[in-house]
Amino acid sequence: MDSIVIKGGKRLEGTVKVSGAKNAALPLLASSLLAEGASTFRNVPELADIATMGKLLSSMGCGFERGTGRKSTSITVTVPPAADLEPIAPYELVKTMRASVLVLGPLVARYGKARVSLPGGCAIGARPIDQHLMGLEKLGATISLEHGYVQAKARSRRLTGARINFDVATVTGTENLIMAAALAKGTTVLENAAREPEVEDLARSLNAMGAQIEGAGTDRIEIQGVDSLQPADHDVIPDRIEAGTFLVAAAITGGDVFVEGCVPDHLEVVIEKLREAGALIEARDGGVRVRGPKRLKAVDVKTQPFPGFPTDMQAQLMVAMAVAEGSSVVTENVFENRYMHVQELSRMGANIAVDGKTAIVKGSARLSGAPVMATDLRASASLVLAGLCAEGTTTVQRVYHLDRGYQRIEKKLRALGAEIRRVKA
Numbered sequence: 001m002d003s004i005v006i007k008g009g010k011r012l013e014g015t016v017k018v019s020g021a022k023n024a025a026l027p028l029l030a031s032s033l034l035a036e037g038a039s040t041f042r043n044v045p046e047l048a049d050i051a052t053m054g055k056l057l058s059s060m061g062c063g064f065e066r067g068t069g070r071k072s073t074s075i076t077v078t079v080p081p082a083a084d085l086e087p088i089a090p091y092e093l094v095k096t097m098r099a100s101v102l103v104l105g106p107l108v109a110r111y112g113k114a115r116v117s118l119p120g121g122c123a124i125g126a127r128p129i130d131q132h133l134m135g136l137e138k139l140g141a142t143i144s145l146e147h148g149y150v151q152a153k154a155r156s157r158r159l160t161g162a163r164i165n166f167d168v169a170t171v172t173g174t175e176n177l178i179m180a181a182a183l184a185k186g187t188t189v190l191e192n193a194a195r196e197p198e199v200e201d202l203a204r205s206l207n208a209m210g211a212q213i214e215g216a217g218t219d220r221i222e223i224q225g226v227d228s229l230q231p232a233d234h235d236v237i238p239d240r241i242e243a244g245t246f247l248v249a250a251a252i253t254g255g256d257v258f259v260e261g262c263v264p265d266h267l268e269v270v271i272e273k274l275r276e277a278g279a280l281i282e283a284r285d286g287g288v289r290v291r292g293p294k295r296l297k298a299v300d301v302k303t304q305p306f307p308g309f310p311t312d313m314q315a316q317l318m319v320a321m322a323v324a325e326g327s328s329v330v331t332e333n334v335f336e337n338r339y340m341h342v343q344e345l346s347r348m349g350a351n352i353a354v355d356g357k358t359a360i361v362k363g364s365a366r367l368s369g370a371p372v373m374a375t376d377l378r379a380s381a382s383l384v385l386a387g388l389c390a391e392g393t394t395t396v397q398r399v400y401h402l403d404r405g406y407q408r409i410e411k412k413l414r415a416l417g418a419e420i421r422r423v424k425a
C-alpha cells in the first residue's frame, strides 16, 4: 500500500487549482442512467471513487469512458436501451463506496426495479439509508430487504409524485429522490431537503436534460415529473472540501496561496472561521487568496448541514486548532463517530480530549512528525495537514483513503513548496 511522506515546516506559496467535486460528480454520473444515450460530464476529478462508479455503471451494461488526452477531465457514460441494462449494484462494489446507493433512485424510476446491496455502516458512523427507502416507497416502490440487498420495484409502470418530509436532511437521500421523482408521474415535494451545493448542481444538470425541478439549494424542492430526459452535458462544480483543505494548509503554514476555482459562497462558514482564527482571506476573480498568520487563534466549531460548517472539513479544521493559540471546542453533529483522526493527531503531540460529540482541543506550539494512519478520507487529509506543520517527518499510511477524494494531493502540495512525496508500495 502506498504511503505519503512529509517533511514538515515549509511555508506554502503559489496557486493551486481545485478539481471537480467528488460529491457532485458521483450523483451526476448516476443520473446518466435516467436517459438512454451518451451523457458527458466535464471537470470530473480523477479519483478512486469515480473509477468505482465507472465499474458499477459498466457492470450494468453502460459505456464509461474518460476523454482522450492526458489532461482530459471529461467522462462520457453511454446508457443502453432499457432492455439491455442490468439494474444491479453488487456488494463487491457498494462495500468499497457507499455512494453506489445513488443508482437506486434512477434505476427504479427508469427501469421499474433495482437490486442494490445495502451499504452498511462505515468508519464514521452507521449511516442508514432509511430515508432513501421511505421516500421511494412514498413514490410507489415496493421495498424489501433480502440477503443484504435492497430489492425495489415500482408498483406501476411509472413512479407517482408524492410529498416527502425527510426526518433528517440527507444529501444522497435528497439526490436519490430528486432523480427518482424526475421521471415520476405528477408532482413531488421534498421537505427538509438537503441544501448542499452538490444537490443544486445535480438539479441544474437534470433541468438541462429536460427535468422540471425548482427550489434545489433550499429545504423545499418541487419536482414536476416528465416522461423522458435527454442525455446530460454538464460541467461539475469545483470541490469545496478540497478547496477548504488547501485553505487550511495555507493558514497553518503561515503561507500565501491562491486557491483557484474555490467558490466562496460554497465555503462561507469555513472562510469565516479561518478569518476569526486570524487568517487573511480575500475572494478574488476566479478563486480565493489566503494568507496565514504567524500563529492561528483558537475558535469553536460546530458541524451542521449546509450552509453550516461541513462535517467533511471538521478533521482539517481540528489540525488548525491543534496548533492554534488557546483552547477550542469542536462539536461533530452530523456523524456519531467522526473523530478517528484524534488518536493519530495525539501521537503527533496534539492535545485533544473527546467526550461524545465534543472535542476539546488545547493548542500546542508545535506538532512532531510520526508514522500515522487513518481509517477514513478526511481523517487522512487531516494527517497530511498535520505533517505539513509538524517538526520532522510524518508518514501517512493507507493512502487509498486519500485517493478516494483528493486528486494527486501530494503533487498539488509539492507545487506549493511542501516537501511531500508518495512512496509506492
Ligand SMILES: CC(=O)N[C@H]1[C@@H](OP(=O)(O)OP(=O)(O)OC[C@H]2O[C@@H](n3ccc(=O)[nH]c3=O)[C@H](O)[C@@H]2O)O[C@H](CO)[C@@H](O)[C@@H]1O
Residues within 6 Å of the ligand: 023, 026, 098, 099, 125, 126, 127, 128, 129, 130, 131, 132, 133, 168, 169, 170, 171, 172, 173, 194, 198, 305, 311, 312, 334, 335, 336
Ligand atoms: C457522496 C456524498 O455526497 N457524501 C457526503 C454525503 O453523505 P451522505 O449523503 O451519506 O450523508 P447524509 O447527508 O445522508 O447523512 C447525514 C446524517 O443523516 C443520517 N441519515 C442519512 C440518511 C438516512 O436515510 N438516514 C439517516 O439517518 C446519517 O447517518 C447522518 O447522520 O453527505 C455527508 C454529510 O454532509 C458528507 O459527509 C458526505 O461526504
Ligand SMILES: C=C(OP(=O)(O)O)C(=O)O
Residues within 6 Å of the ligand: 023, 098, 099, 312, 377, 378, 405
Ligand atoms: C464522507 C465522505 O464521503 P462518502 O460519503 O463517500 O463516504 C467525504 O467525502 O468526506
